[in-house]
Amino acid sequence: MNKYLLNGVYSLLALIVISAFAFKIFQPIQVLPRIRLSPAFDMLDQDWMRLTNEDVRGQMVLYTFTYTNCPSPCHDIDKTMQEIQARLSEADLGETKMSFITISFDPQIDSPLVLRAHAKSIDADTDQWKFVTSPNEALLKTIIGSGFHAYYEKTPDNSFTFDPTFVLVDGWGIIRGEYKYQTEVSTADRILRHISVLADEVQNSSGPQKVAYEAAHLFLCYAP
């Protein structure tokens, strides 16, 4: 074989290896992992309107799970949701739409009417933030438990034990972030940063740039 050709092949190989290392070490692009598919659902929101997972396709959605009858002191889920909405301008969303969905796992008490009153009492912007539930409790358990992997359980006194959980889903219906416990960085800060990273991927990951974003997935360049 031609000596120059051989050297060329070696140089090319070396270049590929070096680029791969450089990409992993310096992580010019960071992405969020594709964890699994988000579950399908069909529920009622606070205005008795049907809301399904297809309605929010193409938007980033932050889900959380709670019940309005939660005795105080309860988990600060609503506060975290509101903080994220108030500071949403910090994340560069571009054209990407973002919505918020709180699923109640207590349909016996949380009828759409109660959910509407709750939304009003915390002054929630219901255009962007929906409060939904389904009268079918077995279905709710399947959606929240099997689908979102969020824990809740009814106690004998009709209250619930649950772990405050947030789930970030992208416009393709893929779960990209799960937040199950408070870390040194506040949950709102973490989620806001992840929203930025996700919006960045949604906006820029097309054409030749898509290859770079896929490489970031391949090399597990996940945003902390």
Place this chain on the structure above:
Amino acid sequence: MSAKNMHINVYERNWMIFSAIMLVLFATAVSVAAFGMGIQVPAPEQRVDPRTVATDPNSPWSNPGLREVSPGRYDAYILAHAIPNWEYLPKEITVPVGSRVSFYVTSSDVQHGFNIQNTNANFMVLPGQVSKLTITFKNPGTYNFICTEYCGVGHGVMYGAIIVTP
């Protein structure tokens, strides 16, 4: 024959050069990652506050134990602590056979270990960090878990069990 005139096959020589380059490359990459970028595993985002992790009502470890997330799928939040008496909370977990259990283990004081016998689960438990591992228990029986990192005089009595019922 001097080394200068020694004949080396051209392929062999090229491969030798290639391996040398690889060695240099790996060494450089490791050095850059370790010293240049700083080893930060895991990131602060995964760090919990060990002082409040067992007491904060918003923290799952304030109420450690097993949660059935959906049929056959469990989250087990386990707190390891040396103070006051070297133990895991909870000490015993019972699940039916075939269960898929995700363990979230952290420590509220010093470094511990977590090794479930007869499984491939074996990891360190560090204060301020959450170690996560998912295991499916396919066979019934008692799976003891023990502390594998020396954590003080009570290290030897620090154990618990996962009982997999048929």
